[in-house]
Amino acid sequence: MKVKILRLGHRKKRDKRLTTHVALIARAFGADEVIICGERDDSLIKTVKDVVKRWGGPFEISYSKNWKKTLNDLADNYTIVHLTMYGVPFEKALNKLKGKNLVVIVGSEKVPSDVYKLADYNLSVTNQPHSEAGALAVFLYELFSGKKKRFKDYKIKIKPSKRGKKVIKK
Amino acid sequence: MKVKILRLGHRKKRDKRLTTHVALIARAFGADEVIICGERDDSLIKTVKDVVKRWGGPFEISYSKNWKKTLNDLADNYTIVHLTMYGVPFEKALNKLKGKNLVVIVGSEKVPSDVYKLADYNLSVTNQPHSEAGALAVFLYELFSGKKKRFKDYKIKIKPSKRGKKVIKK
Numbered sequence: 001m002k003v004k005i006l007r008l009g010h011r012k013k014r015d016k017r018l019t020t021h022v023a024l025i026a027r028a029f030g031a032d033e034v035i036i037c038g039e040r041d042d043s044l045i046k047t048v049k050d051v052v053k054r055w056g057g058p059f060e061i062s063y064s065k066n067w068k069k070t071l072n073d074l075a076d077n078y079t080i081v082h083l084t085m086y087g088v089p090f091e092k093a094l095n096k097l098k099g100k101n102l103v104v105i106v107g108s109e110k111v112p113s114d115v116y117k118l119a120d121y122n123l124s125v126t127n128q129p130h131s132e133a134g135a136l137a138v139f140l141y142e143l144f145s146g147k148k149k150r151f152k153d154y155k156i157k158i159k160p161s162k163r164g165k166k167v168i169k170k
Numbered sequence: 171m172k173v174k175i176l177r178l179g180h181r182k183k184r185d186k187r188l189t190t191h192v193a194l195i196a197r198a199f200g201a202d203e204v205i206i207c208g209e210r211d212d213s214l215i216k217t218v219k220d221v222v223k224r225w226g227g228p229f230e231i232s233y234s235k236n237w238k239k240t241l242n243d244l245a246d247n248y249t250i251v252h253l254t255m256y257g258v259p260f261e262k263a264l265n266k267l268k269g270k271n272l273v274v275i276v277g278s279e280k281v282p283s284d285v286y287k288l289a290d291y292n293l294s295v296t297n298q299p300h301s302e303a304g305a306l307a308v309f310l311y312e313l314f315s316g317k318k319k320r321f322k323d324y325k326i327k328i329k330p331s332k333r334g335k336k337v338i339k340k
Contacts, residue, residue, distance in 0.1 A: 021301035028298035131191035137304030
C-alpha cells in the first residue's frame with residue numbers, strides 16, 4: 001500500500017504556508033509522498049526536505065509541472081481519490097480504500113472540472129467549507145485507523161509530556 | 171456540552187489564511203465558537219461571519235485582546251485543552267473529554283510557556299510537526315465521533331455527489 005498526495009494549483013506567494021501544512025500533514029499522518037503541482041517552489045521543497053532530515057522518513061516530496069500527465073501515469077496502479085466538499089462522505093468509501101495504492105488529490109481555490117472526472121472517488125470530509133489541510137488530516141487519520149507511522153533516520157523526536165517540551169536527540 | 175476554540179497569536183498579515191482555516195474547521199467539525207487572540211483582524215471576522223450567514227450556524231466568532239483573562243474567565247466552567255505536538259496522545263484523554271465543556275487552544279508559531287501550565291491537558295495529534303489546522307480537525311472529528319453537526323438557517327447547502335458540484339439554495 002502506497003499513498004501519494006497530489007497538491008493541485010500551488011501558488012508560490014499565496015499558498016506557501018498552507019501547502020507546507022498539507023505536505024507536513026501528509027508526512028505526519030502516514031503518506032509516502034507529496035507531489036506539488038502549480039508554480040514551482042524550490043524553497044517549499046527545501047523546507048519539507050529539512051523536516052524529513054531532522055524528524056525522519058521515509059517521505060518524498062516532488063514537483064510536477066503537469067498534474068494531468070502525473071495522474072495518468074499513476075492511474076494504472078493507483079486508485080485516485082479527490083477530496084472535495086462537493087463529494088460523497090468519505091466514510092462510505094473508506095473500507096474499500098484501505099490497503100490500496102492511493103493518490104489523494106487536494107486542491108487549492110479553483111479545481112479544474114477534469115479532476116472530478118479523472119478521480120475514481122470524489123469524497124467529502126463534511127460538506128461544509130473549511131480547509132484542505134483539515135480534510136486531508138482527517139482522511140489520512142481514518143484511512144490508517146489512527147495508527148501512527150514509525151519514522152526512521154530521525155535526528156530528533158519528541159517525548160510526549162503532560163507539561164512543557166521534551167525533545168530527544170539521537 | 172459547549173466547545174470553544176481559542177486561536178492564539180494571530181498575526182494579521184502572516185496568519186490570515188491559516189486562522190481562517192482554523193475558524194472554518196472549528197465550525198465545520200462542530201465547535202460552537204472561535205475566539206481569535208493576537209492582532210485584531212476585522213476582515214477575518216467578517217469572512218467567517220459571511221460563511222455562517224450563507225452556510226448556517228449557530229457559530230460564533232469573537233476577538234479577545236487578552237487571552238489569559240479570557241482563559242481565566244472560562245476556567246471555572248470549561249476544561250482547558252491545549253493541542254501541541256509536545257503533549258501526550260489525545261486518544262488517551264478523549265473519553266474523559268467527551269460531553270464536557272471545552273476550550274481548545276491552538277497556537278501559532280510561538281506559544282507562551284504559561285499556556286502549558288494553564289491547560290488541564292496538553293494533547294498531541296501525533297508528535298510530529300505538521301499543522302494546527304490538521305490537529306484541530308482530527309481532534310474535533312474524534313471528539314464528536316465523526317457525527318456531523320446539522321446547521322440551521324443556511325442559504326445554501328451541498329447535495330453530496332459522485333461527480334461535479336451540486337448546490338441547493340434554500
